[in-house]
Amino acid sequence: MRVRKPRIDLVGFENDYAVVLRPDLPNRWVVQCKSCGQEHIQVGREIQRNSATRACEYFKPHNYSGLEKRDGIIRRQYGITLAEYEEMLKAQDYKCAICGNEDEIEGRRLAIDHCHTKGNVRGLLCGKCNRGLGLFYDNLDLLEKAKDYLIKYANAR
Numbered sequence: 001m002r003v004r005k006p007r008i009d010l011v012g013f014e015n016d017y018a019v020v021l022r023p024d025l026p027n028r029w030v031v032q033c034k035s036c037g038q039e040h041i042q043v044g045r046e047i048q049r050n051s052a053t054r055a056c057e058y059f060k061p062h063n064y065s066g067l068e069k070r071d072g073i074i075r076r077q078y079g080i081t082l083a084e085y086e087e088m089l090k091a092q093d094y095k096c097a098i099c100g101n102e103d104e105i106e107g108r109r110l111a112i113d114h115c116h117t118k119g120n121v122r123g124l125l126c127g128k129c130n131r132g133l134g135l136f137y138d139n140l141d142l143l144e145k146a147k148d149y150l151i152k153y154a155n156a157r
């Protein structure tokens with residue numbers, strides 16, 4: 001028969017974030033949160049490492065910036081704020097800068113078109129127009145050849 005190691009008794013143990021009240025399941029403890037005063041369940045290792053309770057409504061991860069998630073992504077990838085994105089969207093009358101469609105069929109937002117060499121933002125495009133420019137590698141010569149091709153064969157058939 002298997003014998004378990006005796007559990008460390010953490011009742012009454014206190015760290016910066018919580019006080020241990022009673023045991024729950026094996027290696028889980030009911031703690032009283034110092035931030036909100038509510039009871040949460042926490043693993044013994046987290047208690048001993050002085051970790052904050054993630055179930056607490058006041059818990060903030062170490063990399064919390066206070067920004068909305070989409071705003072942080074846009075700032076990192078494109079160097080503009082969510083407010084600037086909204087201004088661009090309003091200036092384009094909430095439509096794609098090339099084809100004029102309002103939004104994607106799936107209900108996605110308009111994509112932020114940017115120059116891959118310089119990194120500057122050019123405008124907001126629907127997914128099809130954004131992919132089309134990308135497939136031509138933002139090359140004006142290739143786009144001009146595609147335009148000439150379409151004109152040449154416009155009346156074929």
